Amino acid sequence: MADTGQSNRPLSPHLQVYRYQMNSAMSIFHRLTGVGLALTGILLVWWFLAAAISPAYFAFVDGLLTSWVGLLVMLISLLAFWYHFLNGVRHLRWDAVKGLGVGESLRSGWYVLILSVLLSALTIYLVY
Amino acid sequence: MSFKTDYKGVAGLGSARDGTGHWVSQRLTAVALIALGALFIYPFAKALGAGYEAVRATYADPFNALVAIGFFIVAFRHLRLGLQVVIEDYVHSTRALTISLITNALVWRAFAIVGALAVAKIALGA
Numbered sequence: 001m002a003d004t005g006q007s008n009r010p011l012s013p014h015l016q017v018y019r020y021q022m023n024s025a026m027s028i029f030h031r032l033t034g035v036g037l038a039l040t041g042i043l044l045v046w047w048f049l050a051a052a053i054s055p056a057y058f059a060f061v062d063g064l065l066t067s068w069v070g071l072l073v074m075l076i077s078l079l080a081f082w083y084h085f086l087n088g089v090r091h092l093r094w095d096a097v098k099g100l101g102v103g104e105s106l107r108s109g110w111y112v113l114i115l116s117v118l119l120s121a122l123t124i125y126l127v128y
Numbered sequence: 129m130s131f132k133t134d135y136k137g138v139a140g141l142g143s144a145r146d147g148t149g150h151w152v153s154q155r156l157t158a159v160a161l162i163a164l165g166a167l168f169i170y171p172f173a174k175a176l177g178a179g180y181e182a183v184r185a186t187y188a189d190p191f192n193a194l195v196a197i198g199f200f201i202v203a204f205r206h207l208r209l210g211l212q213v214v215i216e217d218y219v220h221s222t223r224a225l226t227i228s229l230i231t232n233a234l235v236w237r238a239f240a241i242v243g244a245l246a247v248a249k250i251a252l253g254a
Binding site for chain 1: 155158159161162165166169170172173174176177179180183184187196200203204207210211214236239242243245246247249250
């Protein structure tokens with residue numbers, strides 16, 4: 001009889017034989033930034049909640065978020081936000097069956113990478 | 129001939145026992161977040177570190193407050209749907225999967241409510 005039971009064969013996607021290319025890396029990064037932004041979301045709610053509770057408690061939470069560690073987390077979050085935002089738009093275009101060619105999908109990938117850095121810089125420039 | 133019952137046709141559910149609702153909602157919230165995210169990020173970034181009074185003043189503005197409330201409700205829904213897929217992909221034991229899916233379904237709704245109410249409280253000057 002054929003071996004139809006569980007075996008040690010690798011399950012798809014066959015990551016160990018999958019050649020590295022931009023779109024797979026950006027796909028993983030989209031998921032990673034999404035999970036990361038969940039943690040930022042928790043910090044944001046905490047910050048807003050503190051502002052709704054009292055000036056003293058707000059000073060404590062705002063102090064944490066604007067300490068150098070906090071600002072580093074916020075900077076990474078800002079980059080993650082614009083990356084996930086732009087790459088999300090890229091995915092929506094793909095859902096609409098647009099921009100799926102090899103050349104155009106690589107080009108839109110570069111647009112996402114470059115624009116996410118530029119929009120992060122613009123956000124910081126507008127704020128300060 | 130089709131073995132599908134009439135009910136199955138109406139419900140539109142396949143072998144996954146789930147329709148396209150999750151997929152559609154993930155994308156609808158994504159579209160909404162293009163506007164809400166872009167409008168939320170600037171006043172928030174400006175208010176961060178600007179002090180208690182500045183933050184209260186920023187979200188006493190009804191437009192900023194409505195954007196922030198909308199952002200929390202939609203972003204946490206988008207987040208919950210996204211993390212659900214991540215959990216389904218990486219958590220394999222039935223017990224851990226059930227616990228993490230239930231936690232995921234509850235926690236982000238709670239965060240959305242707390243975030244929205246916090247902004248509403250500031251906006252109403254309470």
